[in-house]
Amino acid sequence: MADEENAEPGNYQQLISVSPAPINLFDESGEIIWGNDAVLDLLGLDSREDLIGRSIFDFIVAEDQYTAEQELVDVVKSKTATGPTPMQLRRADGEIRSIRVSTAPGRFRGRDIGQAVVIDVTELERAHEELETERQFVQNALNALPDVFYVITPGGELDRWNDSLLDVSGYDAEEVRAMDIEDFFVESHTERISESIATAFAEGADTVEATVVTKQGREIPFEFRKRRLVDGEDVIGLAGIGRDISERKAREQHLRAVDYLLQHNLRNQINIIQGSVELVSDASSAQGQSAAERIDAAAERLLSIFDNHHLIIDQLTTPQPTESIDVVAALEAIARECGESYPAATITTDLPERAGVSGVHTLKLALRELVENAIEHNERREPQIEIDVEHTDPRVVIRVSDDGPPIPEMEYRSFSEDSLLDSTYHSAGFGLWFVYHAVRQSGGSLHFDRGEKRGNVVTIDLS
Template sequence: MNTRQLFLLGLVAVAVVLSGSILVGFQLYKGTVADRHESEVSHTADQVRSELDARLAGHRQTVELWTTTPAVARHGSASQRAALVSFVDETAFAGASVIAANGTMTAIAAGLPAERRRNLTGQDFSERTYHQRAMQGETYVSAPVEAESGNYVITISAPIRRGGRIVGTLNGAFHLSDGVIFESIAASVGERKGVTIRANDGTVIYHSAPTPETDLTVANATLRETGWSVSIRESRSVIRPTIQRTTTLQFGSLIVVLCSIGAVGWWNYRRNLQQIDPLLDGFDALEAHEYGTTIDVGGAPEWERIGEKFNELSHTLEQYLTRIERRERALRRFSRAVEAAGNAVFITDTDGTIEYVNPAFSEITGYDRLDAVGETPNLLDSGEMPDEYFEELWATIRAGEGWEEEIVNRRANGDLYHAKQTIAPITEGDGDEIEGFVAVQIDITERKERERHLQVLGRVLRHNLRNEMSVIQGRAQAIRAEANEAVAADADRIVERCERLLKLGDQERKIVDILVENPERTALPVDTLLGRPVATVRDAHPEATITVDGPDIDVIAMPQMETAMKELLTNAVVHSDQSTPEVTVTVRVDDGRVRIEVADDGPRIPEMERRILVRGQEIEPLFHGSGLGLWLVYWIVTRSGGTLTFHENEPRGNRIRIELPVADTGDKGISSDNSSRET
């Protein structure tokens, strides 16, 4: 084959290749234009959805904000009705109502005749879905309902919380067809595009037709706030002129440059241009938040290096944004938890200036956020705490350590209240620099009052009981010494009953001490807890057989646990109906808990007494317990972070089981507050 033929073959080959390239390029571009049109329509649907979601979210937040208005919670009051009128006047809602927790509508503000409003007030709306959903703690957006005017209306309901509980719901009625939302959205997308919005049940809330209404591209989106669907439609005729003009330009340009740059263009495309598409696809994936996407560009070494660097960037973004999302989720959960907490929480800067208080702070102290933010905790100073208390507090938290102590503060109305206060420094990341402090206060005023009452009542009871019993016991002993045998026996019983009552008073004192003083838990060896009580009971009752089986291990308990073990052993022997009582004490370790079980062969502990102790059953008027011994054991065990249960022994008797946590090596002293809740 000669050079001419080769040249001709080369020209033919170039012509065939370029012709094929023209056809393929035209089809690809046509598809790209169509795809771009579909993407633009889809983007419009997303924009409409986002705008509707934003507006509905704004209305939902408006209702949630108004639920914090104190007047809204005052059911049936004039201030509540005034608050609803202000709500309707100052917001985009056409009407509003408050339904109490029992389902009764207490107030309404709407464009209704006065007689109609009075008839609605007091009626039962407990069956309404929006009220039920809001009473469950969520802000609920109802399905649209067609009103008598032909407008569609939605109801947004939010729970009204006071004192940590839901006391009713605030319900706002919003007209969707007032020409404010949908017409402005339709205007923003243009007249060529049609907009259709449907509710979850398929009801068409809004519809505008595209121009023209043929050969349509359709994109749908779903609202996150309500689940409604948004449908955007546009005729493909809008892209035909673009395709036609581009086709004409392509053919004209190709004829001019076909012979001059064909070969060079092909070589350049193969070496440099084809790598752009995967690179752009990679950036599109990143823009769509598909982090971690990798590409393979191929081509020259420079392109290979660009591809490697892109993959490194994509992987780095994936790791970084994953950490950011996790942190944001954690912050949102923390914020919701603090806002809903029943204890007062406030945050200060390093100088003590208050920057944030939660709703519970306002409820406990009487100072709302506007009063507290910008002030210092001196706002609560009662003058009851010594200067040394605050000096130690600031020295501790500025050293980066936590502070946990009780304090006496003063409310906004001047009343004193007791609080258990925990303060911790706030640091950034792993750094040592303190950025502020967070404080949590638990109102323990009622508990302190109960403790004071217990102490006074216990002291008076013990003093009077001891004095009166001493007199009775002395008289009975005198009668026993001088009377005949029958009377002396009666006197012995009187002395015995006096001793039992004095023992009862002593047990009551121990229980009150535990409840009021709340002794600190510490690590105690089981041998110590059992050794002295077993020896004491054996000496006092030599006829009894007491055996102990189990390992020597440390538990976390109050020091009074030794008293509890002595009480159980004494009861097992004294209340036995056997001539030689047998008591077995076994110690077992299971899953971080130590189980101490005292088994006897005596009569069963009454069922009523066991249910009262273990299950917290209410004490019946005719019930008379056998004493305070088991109550003493119960309080010692529970305040030690343990559990007390009763079981039947075989063939007869009782098995009383105590479970306590195993002590770690570093356990020294633990506040018993951790083992019980404030009551």
């Protein structure tokens, strides 16, 4: 600030008066000898008369009085500039404000003074506290996750993580900071991890399964999902979740083991039964032949249940990529082939030229299962089946209607209410379960309704 001895007092006062920053002049005792309008606003005073002649210590809170005294000595007596120094002041109305004070020595009307420029940082500190509270909330929420959360920099380095990463890996934060990402995995999986990270940066997202090796040497199968982080048009990293899939892997392994057991033992035993039935029916009486036919039908039913079970196991344990499917072309082929296989049935269609959806490859098998079910479970000699499709891009609605007996609720209610399943309330087979999973994996929904007069309407809603 200019030395007032070398400038007109009026000019000097005008300079500090118009400054938007609070500027205060005080003597060696701390008595205020001048202050601009911004000081009055900061302190909540009505006029300069309420300010001049008062001590700076009247406005500084007790906890900061000693600091203010030391700075007063430095700036007036020792001619040493200080600050910016954090302090708190109390306004005339009692409100506490947080400030930063920078002081410098000066001369005013022939005497040594101190000059203070004050910055009110109250709102800034409040905003900072709110941001810190929000940051801590987010961090607490992330730490509450049982899954591992992580952020990867564009350079492929681990930048942030939650407590679950430390809990799972057994490493502390300092050790994690010094590690490469590949160090957390078995050596045979490091390449797939690097490729997955590169894919996520290039394409926006990726999912990979890999085996984590803990500090203690334990190996744990994990699934890692990650998405690209952007700030405007700039890619700033990847954010992802890692989930322990040990239990899922164990369930899949058990399902496959049961499937192989049934495939080997059940199918072989049923084939023996069917072969024996053929021998018995050739030489039996009419009554015996009838019994043999029932045994053969039961064996065929068991084989059908097993075949659908095998398809469901494959659905649930093998990745099911989606593909583009024209459901109109698929339904036209199904209607034609079922018409040939079931000549007594009348199959009518109401289809647009084309209706494309994104679905798993088993969706076409599921559509066939619905049409065949409608025919096979119909007690009429000449079943009537109607297939129609509504296409309102991107939504496709498929309906298969029949005039057969109502589908029992227990065949489909357990799809959405698994608590209903028990030893007495369950489906008679796996056909509709197979349809349900194919539709679900294709991003659609499955609905069952009664026909207006008779029969059923099964609706698949895909969008």
